[in-house]
Amino acid sequence: MTQLRSELAKQKEEEKKQLEVILSREVSEADVKVVAEALDVEEAAAKRLLQEHKGDVTAVLREAVHLPQKKG
Numbered sequence: 001m002t003q004l005r006s007e008l009a010k011q012k013e014e015e016k017k018q019l020e021v022i023l024s025r026e027v028s029e030a031d032v033k034v035v036a037e038a039l040d041v042e043e044a045a046a047k048r049l050l051q052e053h054k055g056d057v058t059a060v061l062r063e064a065v066h067l068p069q070k071k072g
Contacts (some may be wrong), residue, residue, distance in 0.1 A: 006027050025051040 027050040034057060036046035046060075055064040059069060 027055045
């Protein structure tokens with residue numbers, strides 16, 4: 001049981017670090033507005049999506065319409 005708790009704590013810490021990395025990514029305000037308008041979401045949600053996709057507007061929009069990601 002102790003090992004399980006330790007593993008869960010370690011996993012939570014790793015997820016927290018990954019989230020910090022995602023949220024620290026800079027994204028263009030113009031891109032935020034494009035995504036917000038295209039997906040009809042608030043700018044905060046659009047910014048988060050862009051941060052998760054490393055600022056790639058095309059990747060965000062492709063995911064939104066369930067198209068496969070471009071290879072390469």
